Amino acid sequence: MTDTESHETVVQLIGAWALDACSPEEADLVELHLSTCPACAREARDLREAAADLGGAYLRPPAGSLARLRAAAAGRRPVATETPAYAAPYAAQVAALDLMLSDLDPADWHRIAAYEELTVRELLAHLAAVDGLVAAGLGLPVEPPVEPGQKPATRTAAVLRFENGRPAEQTRRSWRAQADAVCRSLAAHPSPGTVTVALSRPFPLADALTARAYETWIHREDIAAATGRTTVPPLPEHLHPMADLAARLLPRVISRRIAPPHDRYVRLRLTGAGGGTWTVPLDPAATSSATARPATVVTLDVIEFCRLAGARRDPGRIAVEVRGDTALARQFLAATPDMAPVP
Amino acid sequence: MGVSALLQQRFTGAARDDARLHARLVFGDESAFVDLYEQFSSLVYTIAARVTRDARAAEDVTQEVFLAVWQRPLAFDPAKGSLRGWLAMMAHRRAVDLVRREQTHRRRSQDARLYAGAVSRGDPVGDQVSDADAAERLTTALRALPEHLSSAITLAYLEGRTYREVAIELGVPEGTAKSRLREGLRRLAVALRGSHAHDGGQT
Numbered sequence: 001m002t003d004t005e006s007h008e009t010v011v012q013l014i015g016a017w018a019l020d021a022c023s024p025e026e027a028d029l030v031e032l033h034l035s036t037c038p039a040c041a042r043e044a045r046d047l048r049e050a051a052a053d054l055g056g057a058y059l060r061p062p063a064g065s066l067a068r069l070r071a072a073a074a075g076r077r078p079v080a081t082e083t084p085a086y087a088a089p090y091a092a093q094v095a096a097l098d099l100m101l102s103d104l105d106p107a108d109w110h111r112i113a114a115y116e117e118l119t120v121r122e123l124l125a126h127l128a129a130v131d132g133l134v135a136a137g138l139g140l141p142v143e144p145p146v147e148p149g150q151k152p153a154t155r156t157a158a159v160l161r162f163e164n165g166r167p168a169e170q171t172r173r174s175w176r177a178q179a180d181a182v183c184r185s186l187a188a189h190p191s192p193g194t195v196t197v198a199l200s201r202p203f204p205l206a207d208a209l210t211a212r213a214y215e216t217w218i219h220r221e222d223i224a225a226a227t228g229r230t231t232v233p234p235l236p237e238h239l240h241p242m243a244d245l246a247a248r249l250l251p252r253v254i255s256r257r258i259a260p261p262h263d264r265y266v267r268l269r270l271t272g273a274g275g276g277t278w279t280v281p282l283d284p285a286a287t288s289s290a291t292a293r294p295a296t297v298v299t300l301d302v303i304e305f306c307r308l309a310g311a312r313r314d315p316g317r318i319a320v321e322v323r324g325d326t327a328l329a330r331q332f333l334a335a336t337p338d339m340a341p342v343p
Numbered sequence: 344m345g346v347s348a349l350l351q352q353r354f355t356g357a358a359r360d361d362a363r364l365h366a367r368l369v370f371g372d373e374s375a376f377v378d379l380y381e382q383f384s385s386l387v388y389t390i391a392a393r394v395t396r397d398a399r400a401a402e403d404v405t406q407e408v409f410l411a412v413w414q415r416p417l418a419f420d421p422a423k424g425s426l427r428g429w430l431a432m433m434a435h436r437r438a439v440d441l442v443r444r445e446q447t448h449r450r451r452s453q454d455a456r457l458y459a460g461a462v463s464r465g466d467p468v469g470d471q472v473s474d475a476d477a478a479e480r481l482t483t484a485l486r487a488l489p490e491h492l493s494s495a496i497t498l499a500y501l502e503g504r505t506y507r508e509v510a511i512e513l514g515v516p517e518g519t520a521k522s523r524l525r526e527g528l529r530r531l532a533v534a535l536r537g538s539h540a541h542d543g544g545q546t
Contacts, residue, residue, distance in 0.1 A: 012518070015525025016506040020432075020439045021499040045424045050531040052431035054485065054500045055390035061405050062398070066380055069409055073376060076414045080371035095371025099417065230417055232369045 006033050010040055018047035077102070078176075081183035084190050086206040089213035089238035094179040097127075097220045100229055101172050109168040113219070113226040120223050121168045122160060127219055128175040129159035130199065134208050135178055137197025138185050142178065152200055152341075182209075200341070207245055214242040218310040233303050236274030243270055243302050246309040247278035249339050255284050257335035258328070262286075266332050267294035268305070275302035280332075296324035298332060308333070311340035361426040368416040376413055383427065384409070387434040394438035394503050404437045439503040484534040492527035499524055 010033040016022045017030040034041045073079075080088075080095035101124070109121045118126060133155055136146035144162045146155065163171050189195060192206035199208060217234055224231040234242065247268055255262055262283040269277050279290050299321040300308075307313045315333040322329040364382075367375030384405060391404035408430060412419070419429050485493050491513075498504045498512055510520035 012521050012525075015523075015528050016499065016521050018528055019496065019499040019524055020436050021504060021506045021509065021524065023505065041423070045428075046532045047525070047528040048424050048432060049428045050528050050535050051435070051500060052386070052425075052428045053531070053535060054496065055386070055393050055431070055435075057385040057389050059385065059389040059392050059401075061384050061388040061402055065384070065402060065405065066377070069380065069406055070373070070376070072406065072410055073373075073413045076410055078371070079373040079376075092370035092372070096369050099369060099371070103415070103417070230420075232366045232417075235363075235366055235370065238370075 003036075007037060007040065010034075010037070014040060014043055015047060018044060018051050078180075081180045083183040083186050084192075086192050086241075087183060087186050087209045089234065089241060090179075090209045090216065091183050092235065092238055093213045093216035093220065094176065094183075096232065097216055097223070098172070098176050100220060100223060100231070103229065104168075104227060106168070108227040111226045114222045120226060121163075121171055123219050123222065124168075124171055124175055125159050125163040126156045127216060128163075128171070128178060129156040130215065131175070131178055131182060131212060132159065133199055134197050134212060135182050135185075137205075137208070138182065140178075140181055140185055143174070149198075210241045210245045213238065214245065214306070214310065217242070218307070218312060221307075221312065234274070236272075239274030239302055239306065240276065242306055243274065243276070244278070246306060246336075246339060247280055250280050250309075250336065251282065251284040251286070253339040254280075254332060254335040255282055257338060258282055258331045264295040264328065265289070265292045266328065267297040269297060269299040270302035270305050271299060272302045294324065296322060296326070296329040296332070298322055298329050305336075309336050309339055311337035313337075357425060357427075358421065362421060365416060365419055365421070365426060368412065376409070379412065379426075380409060383430045386427065387430055390431055390434040391438045393501050394435065395441055400441055401438075404434055404441065407437055408433045435500070442503045484531050487534065488527055488530055492523050492530065495520060495523040496527040496531075 006029070010017075010030050013022055013026055013030055017027055020027075022030065030044075034044050077099065078095070080091040083091045104120070110119050112118065113120045113123045130152045132142040132146060133150070133152065135142045144158055147158075150158070186209075189205060192204060192209075195205040196202040197205055197208045199211065203211065213234075221231055223229070233239065262281075263286070264282050266280045266282070267277065268280055269275075277290075279292055279294060281287070281289075281292075300318060304313060304318055308315060308318055315330075315336060318333065320329075320333065364375055364379060368379065387408050388401055388405045391408075392398065392401035395401055395404065411433065412430070419426065423429070485496065488496070495509050495513060498509045499506065504512065506520045506524060507517055509524070510517045513520065515523075
């Protein structure tokens with residue numbers, strides 16, 4: 001059937017399709033056409049919305065229906081593990097990545113997903129490896145055991161050796177079980193206080209968990225891109241602490257890349273839900289000051305900034321608005337991806 | 344401005360709410376699942392009850408729909424419509440499938456009474472959605488349609504008939520049945536836009 005013939009047939013059928021009044025073969029024909037014809041897709045959408053109102057909504061399901069549903073839902077897909085508020089972004093990212101992994105085909109696990117060499121399965125093992133440093137810092141048993149002073153890179157190598165040859169599903173289960181154990185153990189730390197865990201260096205517990213949420217999200221996007229899945233960006237209230245962590249870590253990283261004088265400030269205005277304004281000193285020893293007069297003001301979307309700081313965007317091509325010292329702004333943006341491996 | 348553009352405008356606020364609820368589901372937030380249920384269980388259950396006319400079948404459909412959303416929230420594509428429209432579609436499809444399977448069973452069986460259990464008549468929900476009651480409950484917009492359009496739509500959507508069955512029932516050619524279904528829905532889409540504009544976008 002040509003496109004024109006298919007269009008003519010589908011236009012006739014579209015009302016019946018929106019009411020589920022076609023044969024299955026006709027419904028397939030309509031849906032195939034909708035994926036290629038914006039005009040029909042628009043009409044289909046409008047007719048579907050109109051159909052949704054036809055039943056009315058005046059009956060209520062019987063009492064107990066919700067309780068039965070919640071019990072059944074937990075068996076179909078685990079909920080995000082309950083945590084203190086500072087770890088909620090981590091629990092959420094773990095649940096979303098696990099959801100995506102549950103939908104992968106066996107071949108998807110072997111696709112290259114990051115750093116031009118790590119497969120999806122290896123990338124998950126890498127996440128489990130660094131999560132394991134947090135788990136060990138909290139006193140949880142981890143496998144293989146963490147060596148004293150082990151850094152993320154050597155830990156990753158050790159876990160990759162350990163996971164090599166195990167089925168992908170097993171890697172997934174042990175990654176999720178360890179993440180859930182971390183979340184549950186945090187009940188003992190309702191406020192993060194002064195506890196630190198060793199990643200590339202000692203990090204306050206809350207920052208370590210924000211960093212884990214951040215990396216889990218960035219790799220979820222890597223896996224989505226490698227396997228053609230859709231993703232949802234973090235909730236604004238989860239994105240904000242990630243952007244804040246990046247803004248606080250930036251001075252240490254960029255001072256090495258930006259020429260003196262370092263007694264200057266960059267005002268970072270991150271737009272969109274979860275954004276905000278940060279004043280970033282070029283000198284890591286200086287304290288951030290909201291009243292300091294910045295040498296340059298850099299404005300960009302908060303999600304895009306987080307991807308840039310995760311080394312997932314090209315600093316030269318990212319959509320940004322600059323006021324003040326444009327050369328400094330360019331250096332600042334160029335140095336930002338350097339912080340990706342920091343936590 | 345066309346119907347689509349106006350609907351687009353009206354749905355911007357609702358689309359933001361949908362996007363947030365949908366994201367919370369993706370992030371495994373159980374309270375989002377409860378919110379989804381509070382918001383849409385009446386819609387889903389009413390559609391299922393009116394099509395199946397059976398309380399148990401309606402509850403089964405409702406459970407299946409919400410479990411499917413929890414298990415595969417990424418199947419929702421905001422470009423194809425609202426969360427409300429998606430849930431209504433899943434409820435309707437499942438209910439219609441159930442009714443059609445049941446009819447096939449009955450046609451094939453020697454003794455229809457043996458197979459009439461799953462979708463029965465005369466139970467409490469069946470009474471609640473009796474024809475007289477259903478006519479009473481027809482949305483104002485549907486009642487405002489000319490009779491030849493509203494009867495075609497009611498048969499297809501609420502009785503779960505195919506357009507071929509609608510054509511036979513109304514004694515019109517299949518092409519006429521198809522065009523009545525489309526024309527009726529198009530008018531409802533326009534009326535929907537009007538009522539939402541009138542009540543400030545509240546559903």
